[in-house]
Amino acid sequence: MASGLTVIFGVSRIVNFAHGSLYMLGAYLAWTLVTSLPRGHLGFWGGVLGAALAVGVIGLVVEMLLLRRIYRAPELFQLLATFGVVLVVQDLALLTWGAQDLLGPRAPGLRGSVEILGLRFPLYELFLIVVGPVVLGLLLLLFHRTRWGTLVRAATQDREMVGALGVNQRMLFTSVFFLGSVLAGLGGALQLPRESVNLHMDLAIITEAFVVVVVGGLGSLSGAALAALLIGELHAFGILVFPKITLVLVFLVMAVVLVVRPHGLRGKPQPAAHGVAAAEPMIGAAPPALKLAGAVALLLAVALPPFLGDYALTVLTEIAICILFAASLHLIMGPGGMASFGHAAYFGLGAYGAALAATWLGVPMLGGLAMAPVLAGIFGVVFGWFCVRLSGVYSAMLTLAFAQIAWSVAFQWVELTGGDNGILGVWPDGWAAPKLAYYYLALALCLGGTLLLRRVVHAPFGYALRAQRDSALRAEAIGIDAFRIRWWGFTLAAIAAGVAGGLFAYGKGSVFPTYLAIPRSVDALLMVLLGGVQTLSGPIVGAIAYAGLQERLMRLLEYWRLVLGAVIILLVLFFPQGLAGAARFFWERRHGDA
Amino acid sequence: MGEWSVARRLLLGGAATALMAPRVARTQGAGQSGPIRIGEINSYSSQPAFLQPYRNAWTLAVEQVNAAGGIHGRPLETLHRDDAGKPEDAVRLAGELVNAERVALLAGGFLSNVGLALADFANQNKRLFVASEPLTDAIVWGRGNAYTFRLRASTYMQCAMLVEEAAKLPVKRWATVAPNYEYGQSAVRWFKELLTRAKPDVSFVAEQFPALGRIDAGATVQALAAANPEAIFNVTFAADLTNFVRQGATRGLFERRRVVSLLTGEPEYLDPLQDEAPEGWIVTGYPWEQINTPEHSAFREAYRRRFNDYPRLGSVVGYDTVMAIAAMLKKTRAVETEPMVAAMKGLQFPSVFGPVEFRALDHQSTMGAYVGRTVLRNGRGTMADWRYADGKNYLPPDDVVRTLRPQG
Amino acid sequence: MATLEVEGIQKSFGGVQAVRGVSFAVEPGEMLALIGPNGAGKSTCFNMLNGQLRPDAGRVRLQGRDITGLKPREVWRLGVGRTFQITATFGSMTVRENVQMALLSHHRRLGQLWRPVARMDAAEADALLARLGMAGQAGRPCGILAYGDLKRVELAIALANQPALLLMDEPTAGMAPQERVSLMALTAGIARERGIAVLFTEHDMDVVFSHADRILVLDRGALIAEGAPQAVRNDPRVREVYLGSGATSGH
Structure with missing residues (x-):
């Protein structure tokens, strides 16, 4: 049917x-x-x-x-x-x-x-x-x-x-x-x-429509029809054979189709971008003003918290985690040039890694935190291998498919993960239980992770990532294995997201399938885009702005979505380079072209 | 690049001062004078259809308590928060309410996982949490804790009420359909277990678990019909239920078949069906227009006067949550967690449905539900031949409960 | 031993034979030009040499080693540098960084995660750029460079590999005549000095005849002439092809 x-x-x-x-x-x-x-x-x-x-x-x-x-x-x-x-x-x-x-x-x-x-x-x-x-x-x-x-x-x-x-x-x-x-x-x-x-x-x-369009092949009418038919049939039969599988069925189909036919059932390879795409701006050393500002912000982030209440600390902890999460996605999206609609998978896997280690193995918090990037990294390696082979929207949709599959496993494997009721009681060890201690732990790991990612972007590996994004032809011609570079980039991002997820799990005390769900992937995407893909400080600014805005609005307004949506639209209209990009633009205009 | 960093500093600093301010201003909130603050968290933006009537009645109850002089002279004050259906946000907001707003206790929760997250937060932070709506058995049993109490009749209790009726039906071949998440799964599990115990010769010939909110009703109905059961146990609700009923009716699924259905008699779910509401289903629910006990009539009238609308089941839950909290506060000496928890244990209060007790054994209230048959009257669905099933009769024996709940 | 030996390579696209059995060799330090009218199969031929296309038949040997069907990045590893007809550089990086990338790849240091690129091989890159007259442009982003300068950057990238063989597809296209001569003179100098075999295609016959040691002429996928510039210039078939196609030197 x-x-x-x-x-x-x-x-x-x-x-x-x-x-x-x-x-x-x-x-x-x-x-x-x-x-x-x-x-x-x-x-x-x-x-x-x-x-x-x-x-x-x-x-x-x-x-x-x-x-x-x-x-x-x-x-x-x-x-x-x-x-x-x-x-x-x-x-x-x-x-x-x-x-x-x-x-x-x-x-x-x-x-x-x-x-x-x-x-x-x-x-x-x-x-x-x-x-x-x-x-x-x-x-x-x-x-x-x-x-x-x-x-x-x-x-x-x-x-x-x-x-x-x-x-x-x-x-x-x-x-x-x-x-x-x-x-x-x-x-x-x-x-x-x-x-x-x-x-x-x-x-x-x-989501269903996206799946149909992608499975059919972008821009192919007959492909879309075929895909709709296929998915409709699968629904009807799948429901008879595996009544519980309906949650992921479409995503499983999409993953299989994309792995076997990277451009969908009836799609053709997208024509290469015509001419030279607008040159991406460079990533240079941070100007002194920025360094100073960063240092001041860091100083505040370290010095101020002892004077704040517990709730403020919780919020700041979450923002720190968001920063690392956004920065990890930015590594794939900015320098890597790949979009991911399913980055929450690695965040969530990190959270589950920590929670599972804590509940089933009974390891102390640091052990759980160590497990987080391991689990996320393993899946990053596996999923990444498939995802980075594709390009553009197809690749992004495959990341989404894998994220949904991971989500449904967390959702349905009730014996292991507790299903949608989640895993409870993942609280920090005694020494990290005070909000202040946990904040410093999160700050250290997240800022450390973010700075590490920043370092990586400035290192040969990060340049190689950008190189394969800028010109696949030239990268290949100078001996860069674009697939491998993208694959490791993906894995690295997954690991960093896993760290963020693990910290989040202990910060909340519980883990739920929502951690891997589409809205969280969208959150990450919004943070990166809001801040600006092209600047390194983008994800940081974006994470702070988005997380802060949402927290404030949700608390104060009944119709917070209306306001948040309007703010996003206005930002897009007036700051198409993202917040950090806009700031750079104003700064350069004031100080003349560097 | 100077601008954004200034912006960042402002944002950080601004947020910090803004976050600090409430703490300074309101530390006395939990003291022995001024209003008693209740922190209430619910999924308002993701489940507005159920939570608007709930919140209305909550407001009504608080107004009534305060008009009657409050608690030992202190008025009640509620801070509502929207978790948007995300447990992780609920936990953050709980932190905000407890740490920054200094509320005396937490309440609320509609989705089971949000409820569990809040319960775990309450346990970790040693705060009282009065869960109003979440149905999951885990909140008082498998993952029950010392600080969490739950008002509504649980999945188990409502299943037990329906099994009592189902066992009387002259049918043996059953099929089930339930949304694919914890609530649906455990409802089916309990129903099967209890019905098999009551009537060992029944068999279950088909199970359908459509995704919550995304039922493919046509395919589900066909799959159920293919198994040709004599009766169907339905757990779907809201939009899934509407679509299921429509497809089932056009495809003749319900003809010559008995249907037993969880929660379908609640106006929240019955009303959207209008004149297409199914007839003859055995349901749990809330026939609001027919309950004429003095306490319910008074509640219905007060609600109608205040909001020019009729109450839904959510309204009863919201209203009684406040009333339970008020009764507990009147019983306790100090507005502090441990005395409040002690007062909650075994607390008896007159609910809209009649007397209710929060059992000391497992912190579950004995609030019941109405069991009856759906009928169409004046172009809309309602319940007939209903009776009030008191929750206390539909709980397992105490020794069984002790094995279900972590002790100590 | 010849640096590059090509034996009977063939390629067809959907039934059209683009290259039919071409064979030739390039010696160390030699400048070999590959010319022919548009559509003669020069680019296809080129792309088979560095692995972008796989020949349907035939062999390609680099310093005696069979490299037929290897991927471009593997061919690069064996010591081949190449420039493209339409330049391909990394637009988000500076000129210096572009060259550094090639150097880092050559030194197999691309996997490093810690040391900033800014401090790696910068002097070596600057030396190379200085050699090509690009020292003043080292800090500018490639995205905003003039086309002629991009050609030089590509040459610097190719040279960073310490190549045994340099493949240059239309190295002077888009340059002013003066610039063309000086770039090719520079290339020839470096090639002779380091013993690099250079194979280039070119439309500008002045450039070809003044800088090539030897010339190959391709027409409709087949070699029709091969030899020293003077011999090729006088070859009647070559004259026919060029006059017939309406193309003359120096357009």
Whole structure:
């Protein structure tokens, strides 16, 4: 039973988080329209189409106000912006429609079911089975038979070429985004007779849609259809054979597909970036002002805490841990040039390493802390070997798949990990139990780790990482084994994340599967992007800003997501280089070009 | 690069002073005068549908207690915090409430893992934690500790109530469907164990564990139908339940089959189904409009007056958590952890559902639940033929409980 | 013994024979030019020599050792430096750091995690850059360099490997005529001094005829002439190919 909707969704290949929000808005708007319009065919179908169009318009507005301004920013930064949109939309939906799940009416004329081969199929499901291919067919026609479609296909191949042909790229991209939004809205609206409308729809669908798009191969309509069918079938059969496996099934499939076919089922290798990509800024020695500031901050971080309360110490400890976590991800993303959507896996594995050592082996805290990077490192070596073979979005998605697999193991292996109830009682030894002592321990390890990573970036290994990012051709030609360098870089990042995870476990006293879950990976991503990928101080600033902001907002505001999302969007718009990048820009402007 | 470092310094320094301020200003909070502060942590932003009615009733209860003169002349004050459904954030906020805000005790928790994290924090820091919602048995049994008490009827208790009814049904072939996490798994485990004990000739022919919040209802319904059971035990709730019911109804899964379903009679889950609410399911729940005991009528009216809405089960839980805390505070001499824990043990208080006791044995309250049959009335689902199942009758014998709970 | 010996290498792409059975050798210290009209197969030929492409048939030997089918990084390890037609440098690094990377790789120190690059092989890199007239640019980022200068950086990177063989694909493309002559003179000087065998392709016939010791002419994937500049200049087939394709020297 393939859901035709996933197809609709899969084809709109603009990879952004906000697509899930548009899908959710489609469902909510359809609910509003359908329930307020008179009952009957006109009311229902009119409502569904109206909702789809309305979502298209919302998408249009988002594109024109936000995305259009940041097309030239790095791809991941666009992702960050769309994540801001997700947060804002979630709270706006909560404000508009309230918290309760909403159940829409069923489709008029399609309420019943028919008997096929002794099984009853709801008419509406059959209708969707028809709608999916029809929409797919229409899209294929649109893309292959119209001038507009040809231009869009050309643009995805080679933006500059289309620009050179005198085509208005802006209009082209805006119209693509409009179409994608309408489809997302339609997808959401068509769910109305099947499911209740709720506030968790957006993130639930977006991961699935990402998986479908990636498994099918980026930009391949038929691939997306194939992948949707495949995953739908697997769901239906997997549920019969292994009822408990549904959690990870799609991610297992994705991992297998990507390992076997690195560009998805129907995808082709992405064309190499045209011309020379904008030169990444250099990583130089820190200017004296920065060194001074860093020293002052460090001095404060060491000298101030004895005068702070326990809670402030807890927060500072967490920020220190965040810094190391963000710095470890930055090693892969900045110098390494690889994106990871699943970095939380290594953080969580570190936490579990510590917790398992503490509960099952009964080792003291330092032993547990030592186990953390070991476990994370082992998995970094194994997962990394697969992930670094791929490039770009595929690689990032494979990291996500592995993270989800690790998560589901932690979630389901109840005997070992306690499942979602977690492992409790992972508290520090007596000497480190006072918050101040633990803070200094965390500070020492995290700052030590971060400085070590910084050192590595300045050492030949870090240069080799950057070298393979800057020019794979040249790196290979001077004897650099890019695969091995990336692999060790990945492992090193995993180890550092593991240290952070281990410290986090003892700081919290308990470990849960949420430590490895997608939101934590997203947190790390946000910290790095917020601070700026291109500067070494970026992850540090980003971690402090993000962790601090979230802590403050969550405590003080009911609608903290709205504010956090808005702040992220504003930052993206006005500081596209991240906080540290922006600071560098201002500094250089004031002091003249160095 | 000067700018950002200045910003960083400001941020660090600013945060530090901001964090220090409450400590200086409020150290007297736990003293013997001024309001008694309760720190309440819940997953408000991730579970708003259930926690808004809960918080409303909490507010109502605090207002009532304070209007009646407070506790020995001191008013109650609550500091609510949102953990966004993450146990690690809950632990941090607990630290904030205890260390910076100087609350006298902690309360709250909706998700089981958040509840357990808070319980462990309470144990480590020697603070009283009154868990309101989390259902997991582990919080009072497998991982129970000296500082944690739980109000709501647990997974085990609600299963036991349903098994009593299920055993009376003339059916033998059972199938189960439950969300794939601890609550769902242990509900299925208890149901199987207790039903097999009560009626040894039953068999379980299918088990489905859809992912929480992401049920593929069509496939799940088909898989259940394929096993052709005579009865189904359902543990899904919220959005999963809605989708399951819709798909099950169109595909005829519930025809000629009995369904026993956990929590489905609670308005939180029944109301979104509107006129599609299933009929004839045996459920635990809360028929709020039909309970006319004096204490419940008073509560319902007060809630309606204050919020112009009817109470949900969460409202009862929120209200009674405050009432339990108030009763405990009235019993204790000092607002300090050890005397408060002592007062909680064996505490008896009049809940909205009737008299309830926090058992000294395992810190579980004897609050019960309503067991009945779902029916459609005036285009919406409700319960019929219901009765109040007092929690104290649905707990294992004391010696069994002692083996379940770490002693000492 | 010849530094590089090529025996009957072939390559076809989807049925089109790009290179058909080319054989030649380069001696130490020799400047050998590989010329031919566009599409003659020069770049394909080049890419088979340093391992970027695997020949369908034939052998490539470096100092007597079979290197056919080795990866580019393995070929580099055996002492081959190469420059690209479209320059490939590390844009986020300075000129000096680019050369340092090659030196570090040559010294097999890339795996080091601790000592900062800034303090490693910097003097050696500066000496190399000075030799190529790039001393003044050492601290500038490669991302903002003029194209001609990037060509020099590439040469410095290739030389850092202490190569026995230097492969230069269009080394002077994009340079001013004056610059071309001086760069090739410099290259020839270094090659002779260190006994480096140099194989280069070039469009500029002035450069070819004034600096090559020997010339190979490729047309439609096959060698049509080989010999000293004067002999090649007078070869009727070469004249036909060049006149026929409309290309003349010095464009």
